[in-house]
Amino acid sequence: MTETYRVALAGNPNTGKSTLFNALTGLKQHTGNWAGKTVTLAEGTLTHKGINYQLIDLPGTYSIFSNSRDEEVARNYIVFEKPDVTLVVVDATSLERNLNLALQILEMTRNVIICINLIDEAEKRGISINERLLTRRLGVPVIKISARNKTGFPLLLDTIERLAEGKLVCEPARITYDKDIEIKIASLEPFVAEMVEDRISSRWVALRLLDGDESLLDELKSRLKVKEGSA
Amino acid sequence: MDKTNCITLFEGKNGDFIQITSMDIEGVMRRRLLDLGFVPGAVVEVVRKSPLGDPIAFRVSQTTIALRREESSKIQGELMNHD
Numbered sequence: 001m002t003e004t005y006r007v008a009l010a011g012n013p014n015t016g017k018s019t020l021f022n023a024l025t026g027l028k029q030h031t032g033n034w035a036g037k038t039v040t041l042a043e044g045t046l047t048h049k050g051i052n053y054q055l056i057d058l059p060g061t062y063s064i065f066s067n068s069r070d071e072e073v074a075r076n077y078i079v080f081e082k083p084d085v086t087l088v089v090v091d092a093t094s095l096e097r098n099l100n101l102a103l104q105i106l107e108m109t110r111n112v113i114i115c116i117n118l119i120d121e122a123e124k125r126g127i128s129i130n131e132r133l134l135t136r137r138l139g140v141p142v143i144k145i146s147a148r149n150k151t152g153f154p155l156l157l158d159t160i161e162r163l164a165e166g167k168l169v170c171e172p173a174r175i176t177y178d179k180d181i182e183i184k185i186a187s188l189e190p191f192v193a194e195m196v197e198d199r200i201s202s203r204w205v206a207l208r209l210l211d212g213d214e215s216l217l218d219e220l221k222s223r224l225k226v227k228e229g230s231a
Numbered sequence: 232m233d234k235t236n237c238i239t240l241f242e243g244k245n246g247d248f249i250q251i252t253s254m255d256i257e258g259v260m261r262r263r264l265l266d267l268g269f270v271p272g273a274v275v276e277v278v279r280k281s282p283l284g285d286p287i288a289f290r291v292s293q294t295t296i297a298l299r300r301e302e303s304s305k306i307q308g309e310l311m312n313h314d
Contacts, residue, residue, distance in 0.1 A: 063266035067259055097268060097292045212258070 004052040005164040011089035013060035016117045020147035021057045048157045084164045089115045092122035106172040112140045119144040139173045241304035243277035249308035268292035
């Protein structure tokens with residue numbers, strides 16, 4: 001077995017995402033430049049229990065709805081490059097703000113692990129977090145870590161492995177919108193599903209189209225055209 | 232207290248707490264503000280004003296964010312500090 005799994009790291013700026021990245025890869029990262037992209041992504045490798053992983057450090061963003069180039073790069077990577085696992089790194093001291101991005105990513109992809117970082121800092125401030133309740137509510141593993149002190153790593157690495165190998169299946173909580181929106185999603189989704197097949201979540205694409213996300217529409221058009229062009 | 236407490240964020244004074252009720256902004260800017268924590272129901276504190284009154288710094292979801300008049304005058308809320 002020489003397969004390498006791809007693990008993407010997403011998160012708000014200043015959540016210790018890069019600290020985690022460096023701690024996991026042992027500072028062996030180099031910057032990768034993705035085809036057609038000018039924004040560079042840091043990339044590194046990690047071996048755990050004989051399995052190789054390629055880690056990709058996505059740009060830190062508050063959202064993933066392509067307000068900026070950074071967000072577009074992060075979104076395109078998660079949606080179109082389809083990493084085996086997406087780690088969403090959140091700041092334990094500012095969960096409310098950070099979970100916005102986490103929920104957005106849960107709508108895009110299933111294989112997500114929420115990494116609650118800076119847990120030592122949160123405990124110092126008297127914040128306690130019930131990660132089991134969060135796991136139940138969100139439908140994906142939620143793990144408390146401190147990238148700085150390297151605590152919580154064994155559980156994190158084992159969970160990455162189980163998810164990548166398909167031993168653990170996530171069932172992300174689905175956000176239900178109000179009736180009007182749900183009706184429109186239901187009418188759009190079959191057409192979207194036909195277009196993107198099962199490569200991308202059709203519900204998510206339908207939602208983005210309803211929101212008038214033209215940048216995603218352009219991206220979809222150009223990517224689908226490339227595929228059709230060869231036929 | 233018969234007087235309505237509805238004001239825009241722009242009309243807030245330093246130290247006011249305003250609970251957001253609605254936003255007359257569409258598109259990318261709306262999305263951006265939502266992502267920054269300016270969501271209906273959120274309580275925003277007016278932290279300080281620039282010398283000329285624009286922009287204004289707000290405390291929202293543990294972070295300070297400054298908004299221009301163009302945006303802050305389109306966000307409505309209820310003034311909360313009437314005790």
